[in-house]
Amino acid sequence: MSVFVVNRKKLAVGTVILMLIAVLAVNKEQVVSVVTGNSKPIYSVKTETKQVALTFDISWGEENVQPILDILKKENIKATFFLSSPWAETKPELVKRIAADGHEIGSHGRRHVDLNTLTADALMKELDTSKEVLERLSGQKINLLRAPNGAYDNQVISIANERGYKVIQWSVDSLDWKRPGADAIINYVMNGRSKNKGASPGDIILFHASDSAPDTPEALPTVLKMLKEKNYEIVTVGKMLSNAQESCPPGSSL
Known part of the structure; x- marks a missing residue:
């Protein structure tokens, strides 16, 4: 028995x-x-190359966009711009310039709402509408998503993946939207803050090009100079993902 x-x-x-x-x-x-039971977006990657990815979120305003694009062009840097589609529809000339300058464009959603508060149907509509608008205006295939406010859950990750997106967060935060001043932004990016480290290989760096971050154009040239002095290659998210061994943290997926 x-x-x-x-x-x-x-x-x-x-x-x-x-x-x-x-x-x-x-x-x-x-x-x-x-x-x-817990899916994750991509915060950074493990890579053998000394690369960092530079990203800019835009959801409103236009005062900072041109100066930032001018700085990046002067320094021959390509970055990833996450655009909300309503902003893109009202600023098509800026979208075209971002694309023409060789920058990568990703989605920052349709509305600036927390995606983890939406029903599945509303989320699919949000992601699909944003993708259609941005692809039409930029001429690029849109396959990167940065959730507004960084808000996500398993449903957001799953549906975004189904709609052809990789969900991208960040591992280094400039906190430029808090308007701390250029010196503080430089310090946050290069040296970190509190328990957070400064930029290191495989990091995704968060900036804003909206009018909410007026200190960014002043801080950016010094950040680029210091990263170059440390022999970092500054690339788009897509390029860094293509060179990655794996994504971080555990639970995220290339």
């Missing part, structure tokens, strides 16, 4: 293992959710 009980237990365990393997094989994108 005891042998029969043990065999039943082994059979039950084996069945569970086979079911997990089947689920993982059918849907590789959801491996993290099955195992840990």
